[in-house]
Amino acid sequence: MATSASRAGDTPAPGRRGGSRHIDYLDYFRGIAILCVVMIHASNAILNRGVVRVNDGFDPVRTGFDLLGRGATVYFALISAIAFAHVMHRKAYSEYLRSRFFAVIVPYVVVTIALTLALAGRGGLDPAVVAELPERIGRNILLGKAWNTLWYIPVIAILYVLSPLLLRLVNTRALTWLAVLLALLPLVVSRTGTTITPQMIVYFAGVYIVGLAVGRDVDRWVCAIASKWRWFAVAAIASVLTICLLDIADFDTLGHTSLVGSAFYVFRLSSAGLILVALKDHVGKIPVAGARFLKLAATYSFGIYFVHGPLLRPIAKAVGGTIPPDQPAWALVAGAVFTFVLGLALSIAIVALVRKIAGRWSRQLIGS
Numbered sequence: 001m002a003t004s005a006s007r008a009g010d011t012p013a014p015g016r017r018g019g020s021r022h023i024d025y026l027d028y029f030r031g032i033a034i035l036c037v038v039m040i041h042a043s044n045a046i047l048n049r050g051v052v053r054v055n056d057g058f059d060p061v062r063t064g065f066d067l068l069g070r071g072a073t074v075y076f077a078l079i080s081a082i083a084f085a086h087v088m089h090r091k092a093y094s095e096y097l098r099s100r101f102f103a104v105i106v107p108y109v110v111v112t113i114a115l116t117l118a119l120a121g122r123g124g125l126d127p128a129v130v131a132e133l134p135e136r137i138g139r140n141i142l143l144g145k146a147w148n149t150l151w152y153i154p155v156i157a158i159l160y161v162l163s164p165l166l167l168r169l170v171n172t173r174a175l176t177w178l179a180v181l182l183a184l185l186p187l188v189v190s191r192t193g194t195t196i197t198p199q200m201i202v203y204f205a206g207v208y209i210v211g212l213a214v215g216r217d218v219d220r221w222v223c224a225i226a227s228k229w230r231w232f233a234v235a236a237i238a239s240v241l242t243i244c245l246l247d248i249a250d251f252d253t254l255g256h257t258s259l260v261g262s263a264f265y266v267f268r269l270s271s272a273g274l275i276l277v278a279l280k281d282h283v284g285k286i287p288v289a290g291a292r293f294l295k296l297a298a299t300y301s302f303g304i305y306f307v308h309g310p311l312l313r314p315i316a317k318a319v320g321g322t323i324p325p326d327q328p329a330w331a332l333v334a335g336a337v338f339t340f341v342l343g344l345a346l347s348i349a350i351v352a353l354v355r356k357i358a359g360r361w362s363r364q365l366i367g368s
Contacts, residue, residue: 032075151194155196246263307351
């Protein structure tokens with residue numbers, strides 16, 4: 001049976017340069033990443049679909065949940081890049097692409113087709129709907145539009161293809177300036193929500209470049225970050241304050257750049273460094289139950305990613321009906337947390353069931 005890392009889709013987790021030592025703290029990081037993703041989608045489901053908001057001004061509940069999870073796909077892109085730079089680039093390029101195809105793209109296509117058919121069939125399949133299904137399925141596969149949580153897979157697929165080129169850029173001393181430029185571009189080239197655009201590719205290519213640099217020698221980089229942890233903490237705190245102030249002022253865009261998005265880019269990268277340091281330093285001190293849970297979340301991460309979105313919406317609608325009309329903050333927070341817990345639990349249960357029924361084929365069906 002595959003290790004938890006390899007079953008999760010993009011690892012084995014890297015270790016020292018030139019080695020393939022499995023590093024538990026990268027698994028834990030993956031587990032944290034998927035929890036953040038489910039949390040932001042759960043809160044968005046409550047705030048956007050569970051209730052009709054009565055507060056048009058600054059929303060501390062939304063901002064708080066944004067800080068917990070918005071942009072957490074940055075963590076996944078970092079992990080993917082780290083894995084390629086340290087381990088996977090040693091494979092033949094064709095073998096690497098083949099592994100990504102069967103581990104990520106095939107289950108993505110399966111889930112996309114299933115969701116497209118399910119959504120198309122809600123109002124009955126008349127001949128016109130059936131006739132345009134192939135086009136709709138193809139569009140949804142290319143653009144991640146079967147559900148608004150699936151956009152990330154086409155983006156990371158493009159980066160999989162570009163991985164050798166981007167790694168060569170990172171490894172070529174004469175081109176260091178270009179690698180640094182690409183890593184800084186997301187500060188001015190903002191991601192476009194869940195819509196796949198050239199800007200989205202540029203944004204995540206910047207994230208990927210950072211991950212490739214770290215992945216060449218993970219332990220050395222994490223130790224270096226640990227020695228400068230105060231600067232990373234300052235960057236994280238400053239970006240959080242910037243996000244809060246911009247939200248309070250209801251000010252975001254400057255030209256074509258989202259200032260909030262730029263602040264989130266800094267926050268996610270700086271917090272990723274701090275999380276890796278904390279996990280590396282305390283990997284043996286995590287309570288057994290917590291460690292098992294994070295390992296489980298890491299192992300099931302792709303499966304959870306694929307199934308959690310459609311589960312959260314009906315949960316949020318049901319939970320939203322229990323929130324008082326004046327929508328006190330405590331009720332919104334409680335509703336989002338309950339939606340998160342129930343959505344995560346159901347996602348894990350579904351992934352576990354598919355794994356049990358499909359056995360070694362489950363990875364091609366659900367990614368885990």
